[in-house]
Amino acid sequence: MAYEDMKTLGKSVGLEIKDRNEMNLFLKYQHDIGNLIYFEDIPDLVILQPQWLVDVLKCLVSARKFQIRRNIVYNSDWKGLETTGRLTEDLITQAFTGEGDGTDFVKYRRHILQIMQKFDIIVKPDIAEEESVSSLDENGEIDKSKMPTVHYYVPCLIKSKAISNIVDSFKVDGKDFNRTSWMCMHFDFLPPAFFNHVLVNYIRRYQISREPSKHGSKLALYRGMGVFNLDSSGRTKLAVCVSKHVILFQIWKWCKHSQVFFKDIWEHAEASITGIKGRYKMNVSYTVKMKCCNGSYDNPDGMVEMTKLESEEEYFCDEHAELHKSKDLLNSWFREELNxxxxxxxxxxxxxxxxxxxxxxxxxxxxxxxxxxxxxxxxxxxxxxxxxxxxxxxxxxxxxxxxxxxxxxxxxxxxxxxxxxxxxxxxxxxxxxxxxxxxxxxxxxxxxxxxxxxxxxxxxxxxxxxxxxxxxxxxxxxxxxxxxxxxEIIPDTFEVNIRRHFQMIMQEISVGKILDQMMTHCMLSIEDRRHIEQHVKQTEQNQALLDIIINRNRSTFNVFIDALRESGYDDIVELLSCDLEDITVETRTTEMEGLSAWTVPLHKVRLQKNYVDIISNIKHEAVVDHLISCQLLTIDDQQIIEACAAQTEKNRKLMDRLLHCGEKCFMEFLNALRSDDIYADLANQIGQTVVTSIDIATLQSCYAKM
Ligand SMILES: [Zn+2]
Ligand SMILES: [Zn+2]
Structure with a gap:
């Protein structure tokens, strides 16, 4: 019954229907409690007797014996329906009118078709353009008269065909051809109608490919399988099939670099399954498995869980009795493509x-x-x-x-x-x-x-x-x-200046005081100093220092220049500063990876920033004695310090010990200094030294590998 009929009917019994919304709510309620069939999106059809709908569907879809009685089975369109699932407009008209007993089927034709589409019983495909298949057709000719005007398809009537034949006609093992591994959805239980919904989903989304053939191509739609064009050129195709309770997907491509992202195709496949489950309230679940690309889809052997592929490098394929690399299977679907x-x-x-x-x-x-x-x-x-x-x-x-x-x-x-x-x-x-x-x-x-x-x-x-x-x-x-x-390192121009005069500088300078200066500016760490001073010869020490500077940045170089000047090497300063180009951008960035968790402790920075003052002023004896009494230094340490000749040299050794000790040692060092009035000021100066984040970063970068 149509909405208008209902309105007239209402009027005749004195019921005026004015508000369509109210009517809609009423009909929806009646549908939910099972009194009638009504869909909000097909409001012009209200079915009072469910049997009516069953009769309609029977005309088209159901068993052959009903049709034989009605004499339309010998029609060629009917044969098409039986073999390919193709439902022509003519056939619909015939089936509906054939029934003479006042069913009104023809009158509601449009609405009936709408309902059938809603339930995925029939589907109107997006037919592949003939251009897209001409590359696949050997003769290059497709008879235009055979191109069908768009008809409906009835998926559940499509005849099955062996996959090997299909694969053969697509020549998928030929040159320039690639196929991905199979993605498999292994269901615990797969309701028979479920795959039809999946197929219809793809028929709505993509063009159905045409199966190439010398006798004219056909739509590649079969019972339990469909092949779809993923791009407009038809060079990338998706095969979707079902075997027992497994739904399988494989992509075929005839080009090296497809524009299609296979990962998206898989994500869409999973999303559409979720959609179908929700829409038809089917509570089914599946495990994701994969199968090697040459494996046959209807052979359950050789399917491996994807989680297993992700954790293991190789697996034994039960179909081919050989090892396959997990990476090969995963990559064919999920390898990231460069943008x-x-x-x-x-x-x-x-x-x-x-x-x-x-x-x-x-x-x-x-x-x-x-x-x-x-x-x-x-x-x-x-x-x-x-x-x-x-x-x-x-x-x-x-x-x-x-x-x-x-x-x-x-x-x-x-x-x-x-x-x-x-x-x-x-x-x-x-x-x-x-x-x-x-x-x-x-x-x-x-x-x-x-x-x-x-x-x-x-x-x-x-x-x-x-x-x-x-x-x-x-x-x-x-x-x-x-x-x-x-x-790759982009060198600063100071590097060239040092290299140009490397040999001369190596012979001329003496590094002791230069190192003191550089440590005071946090440009060298105590480890750098140890590394340089482990060399016996002065020239070797000089070379070690120059090598370090070359690998640091402009600020290190500038402090080095200042230290040279203070030590009286004015001519070397002149040579190294000559033609030095200004840098607008610091091209050398220090690599801080792996160090981020560690920061230089504050007391080390305070000690270094007072390095020159400490080594040139203090007398070490009382300090060393105090630290030994606190068990922070050993007699061995004392002997090493005393082994040096000059006072500054002894103090440098003491500093080396202090810079390798913890904060407690630092505090006791300050206490030892304070116990002598002469050093009280120095102790306060060290304790109150301001440490900036730049100081910390500078010293820290000395520890970074270049
Ligand atoms: Zn295999
Ligand atoms: Zn740029």
């Missing part, structure tokens, strides 16, 4: 860390610059070599400016070295490179390689570069190149 920005990063990083060193090494070799065993092919070493060689000065005379050289005028070898520095610095500051910013950088690099290839014709730098910029990479490569860039 465009990450891909841009990898390409640039590979160019800068692999190809550029090749170009620059070639340049240095042709200049006759001696590339020794110590000259590694890192940016740091090659960049410093160019500066030391000083043959190819950048056009503006500076090596360290933060700007990229001008494309039209600054085109010397030195400028290209600077471009290398520039791009590397960009990669250090950005972990992703947008499509907009890669355009500029790509051009800058391309020109560098074109210029280099003019100088070295035999080295095909340009084509190597083009290959990198078009190569595809994986998530793993991204991590590798991120680390590679991080470990």
């Amino acid at each position: 465009a920005e990450m891909l841009n990063y990898v390409r640039l990083a590979k160019t800068v860390t692999d190809l550029m060193p090749e170009v620059m090494g070639e340049q240095l070799k042709s200049d006759g610059f001696e590339i020794t065993a110590n000259t590694s092919m890192t940016f740091r070493s090659l960049f410093t070599s160019f500066q030391l060689q000083n043959k190819h000065k950048p056009t503006n005379g500076k090596w360290a400016s933060p700007m990229c050289p001008k494309e039209d005028t600054e085109i010397g070898v030195g400028d290209d070295v600077k471009r290398w520095r520039f791009v590397l610095n960009e990669l250090k500051n950005h972990s992703k490179i947008s499509d907009e910013s890669i355009v500029g950088l790509e051009k800058v690099l391309a020109n560098v390689f074109i210029r280099s290839e003019k100088l070295f014709e035999s080295c095909s730098f340009v084509s190597k570069y083009q290959k990198i910029m078009t190569d595809m990479f994986e998530a793993n490569d991204y991590d590798v190149y991120l680390q590679k860039v991080k470990h």
Whole structure:
């Protein structure tokens, strides 16, 4: 009965229905208690007798014997329905009108079809475009007249077909073809109708693929299986099938890099199962398993739980009787694909860390610059070599400016070295490179390689570069190149100045007082001092200090310069400060990883900040005696201290002990000083020394590995 009929009926018995909402509520209530059938979203049909609906459905879907009686089984559309599940509009009309006994089926045709769709009994598919299958069709011809106008499908009437045949017609074992492993939902109990709901869900969401055939392609929809196009080109397809109580998914692709994220497909599959469970109030649960890609979907052997694959490297496949790598199964669905920005990063990083060193090494070799065993092919070493060689000065005379050289005028070898520095610095500051910013950088690099290839014709730098910029990479490569860039060091110009005069400085200076100064500024740790002083010869100690400074930053270098000046090495200061370029950005960042949990204790910073004052003023005897009496120092310590000749030397040894002791020792040290009036002021000065976070960070960075 239609809504309008009901209104008329109401009127005839003196019941005026005015409020449609009220009517809706009433009908919903009646539906819930089972008096009639009514759906809010199909309000124009109110079914008073459930048997009426059963009769309608019987006309179309139910057993053949009812149909034989009604003489329509010999119709070709009916045969289509029986074999492919295809329900034509003609057939619907015939079935509804065939019944002469005043059922009004035809009148309610639209509503009946709506109800049947609501229950997934019939579904109107999104038919694959013929273009998308033409690539699969050997003859390249599809008869247009055979392209059906969109018909309904009745999933439960679709005939089954052996999967091997289906797979054969799709030629899924051919060249350029890839299939993922099987994702399996292993249900404890799977109601027979459940899979039809799953299939209908996919029919609504994706185009059904067409099964290629010489005799005209057919929709790839079978009993217990469907194949769907995941992209508009049809190069990526999803096979969904059921076998006993397992629902299986496999993706077939005819291209190397699909635009489809397989992980999303799986997530959607799980979400749709949850949806179906909720909608039809079916309380079923499943375990997620996987099966190797060549495994047959209807063979329950060789299915492994996904949790097992995640925890174990290999497993024994019961279908193939061989070991499979868990990673292979998992990766085919869940390997992270690089997005465009990450891909841009990898390409640039590979160019800068692999190809550029090749170009620059070639340049240095042709200049006759001696590339020794110590000259590694890192940016740091090659960049410093160019500066030391000083043959190819950048056009503006500076090596360290933060700007990229001008494309039209600054085109010397030195400028290209600077471009290398520039791009590397960009990669250090950005972990992703947008499509907009890669355009500029790509051009800058391309020109560098074109210029280099003019100088070295035999080295095909340009084509190597083009290959990198078009190569595809994986998530793993991204991590590798991120680390590679991080470990490349962009040296400050003071490094070149030290290297230029390294031998001379090594011979000239004496480090003792310089170390005192640097420790007072927290630029060296007591461990650094021990490391330097373990060497016997003065030149070796000097070399050890220079090596440490080269690996630290500009502030360390500045304190070193001040200490040199105070020790009277003015000419060395002059040489080291010459042509020193200002740095606008600190290019050296200290690696603090693994140290974050530990901070330098405050008393150590206080001791270091008073280092020079302590060693040049105190007399150690009383202090050492007091600390021994408190059992904080030993007789051995005392002997080591006394073994030194000069007072300052003895004091330095005492400081070495103090800097290795805890806070209690520090407090007793201050108490010992206070017991002597001469040192009371010094004791207070040490105790009240202000410690800033910069002091702590500076000292802490001495402990970080470079
Ligand atoms: Zn296998
Ligand atoms: Zn930038």
